[in-house]
Amino acid sequence: MSVDKATVARIAHLARIAVPEENLEPLAAELNQILAFVEQLNEVDTGNIAPMTSVADMTLRRREDIVTDGGYPEDVLKNAPAAEHGFFAVPKVIE
Amino acid sequence: MPSLLDLTLAEARDGLAKREFSSLELTDAYIGAMEAARALNAYIVETPDKAREMARAADEHIAKGEAAGMTGIPVGVKDLFCTRDVQTTAGSHILEGFMPPYESTVTSNLWRNGAVMLGKLNLDEFAMGSSNETSYFGPAINPWRATGQDAKLVPGGSSGGSSSAVAARAALCATGTDTGGSIRQPASFCGLVGLKPTYGRCSRWGIVAFASSLDQAGPITRTVRDAAIMLGAMAGFDPKDSTSADIAVPDFEKAMTGDVRGMKIGVPKEYRVEGMPQEIDDLWSKGMDWLKSAGAEIVEVSLPHTKYALPTYYIVAPAEASSNLARYDGVRYGLREKGDSLIEMYENTRAAGFGAEVKRRILIGTYVLSAGYYDAYYLKAQKVRSRIAQDFSTAFATVDAILTPTAPSAAFALGAKTGDPIAMYLNDIFTVPAPLAGIPGISVPAGLSREGLPLGLQVLGKAFDEETVFRVAGVLEDAAGFTAKPETWWE
Secondary structure (H helix, E strand, C coil), rough: CCCCCCHHHHHHHHHHCCCCCHHHHHHHHCCCCCCHHHHHHHHCCCCCCCCCCCCCCCCCCCCCCCCCCCHHHHHHHHHCCCCCCCECCCCCCCC | CCCCCHHHHHHHHHHCCCCCCCHHHHHHHHHHHHHHHHCCEEEEECHHHHHHHHHHHHHHHCCCCCCCCCCCCCEEEEECEEEECCCCCCCCCHCCCCCCCCHHHHHHHHHHHHEEEEEEEECCCCHHCCCCCCCCCCCCCCCCCCCCCCCEEECCCHHHHHHHHHCCCCCCCCEEEHHHHHHCCHHHHHEEEEEECCCCCCCCCCCCCCCCCEEEEEECCHHHHHHHHHHHHHCCCCCCCCCCCCCCCCCCHHHHHCCCCCCCEEEEEEHHHCCCCCHHHHHHHHCCCCCCCCCCCEEEECCCCCCHHHHHHHHHHHHHHHHHHHCCCCCCCCCCCCCHHHHHHHHHHHHHHHCCCHHEEEEEHHHHHCCCCCCCHHHHHHHHHHHHHHHHHHCCCCCCEEEEECCCCCHHHHHHCCHHHHHHHHHCCCCHHHHHHHCCEEEEEEECCCCCCCCEEEEEECCHHHHHHHHHHHHHHHHHHHCCCCCCCCC
């Protein structure tokens, strides 16, 4: 399997990274090099093998469904590039 | 008395306890060394005022007889650990200026155990790299140079600032994180000890996430004993990390009995890879001889899926990274670039904020998780990962620990591998299997290359059996008698 310019443009948009037109071709070449490298996994027989879901032999703990943190909106907003009236501010999303 | 900067962590701890010097004196010595070593670019942020304040508090605790495991010891913190009100960047432009309103669990544990923070250490951007050259803040430099040469070498990565600083005596010890080898390989390149603990031993809470099923924090130090002390101060159960292991932290230092008699040490034949330099192979054989002389039995084992570890890693890690790094969207923290719409703002912010290697990995990760490709790549890789883990379980049914080289080469020159991602990835060939299987591994400095550069040997152990890893590593360290230090050319 290999990727072309159009595929790179599509995944770049999925990943929300702007890629200038002139960079699509070189990026496709780089990604194809990596994809060719990982292709060798097809040599491994994984017929009856379960995919790994957890590297440690553990089950996820549950906790009480209660609020244990919060109450400091200033801290939460402190690093925001734009914040107004106690909210994160973003470019307008509805007309 | 030798320079304060030459003391190991254990010696400094004992000297502080006997009041031979104060933490403030020790800390001031390190602040001086840190400032004198700026040519190495090991630190992104220096925090001398905070260090002195913490050192004074440590001296008060010592005076009151309330010293904890690392009271008064100056440490450097990889800039992947969130530190309250101290800039935390993950080596990325996208987080430049980020001041966390909270402290990571591992650093909280260190401060609770009395450690003193010198500053935040350079790293590959989001810990993605093996040479520290992907850092937005420029590469950290290895204090070691080849004999008779002055070419700048990489300190390894991603914890390259950590290894550079500790080797240059600009930090007594440092935190690192290891996803595919990012503690062990830089330790090997800089003549240091680096331990990646078992997955779940150290809390990941407050560490900027790269690949959550692989990431683990661990110590980079000058001796095995120091690593044992520091891991004890970093580790422990944390309810805030859902994969943190709820088991007691043993006294790792006590595990270093120096006795490996009767232990079985596995040597995986698949690690004898094509093109491995003779001197690495020779060092590995020496390591076997050392352990044999100490009374251990060397047993050949087979880890048949070893060659698939790197390709597995380069699917699993980018897939997890692409999800984890989705949070950098220009809304809540870090960089924001202008855009006419919300989507354009996201795309422009991420285009400007991430470097080339990070983008490459996000794109690969997005691709292997995208509709139609998930089964062929991601699911396949997770199945092969199961096989890699099974290989280790089978081997550990007959051996107590496994001995391998840490890296296929000594430190290389800046720029030598930046043009070829696969060549860079191959650096991690011996270190990548352990995080895929979740098991602990340590790198111990074991000798010098013909060019006079440090080389490390790696000891791998069973999950949650760091004690055996420390015990074997301690014996290797004693036998190797590695005392070489880089010459101070950077001041």
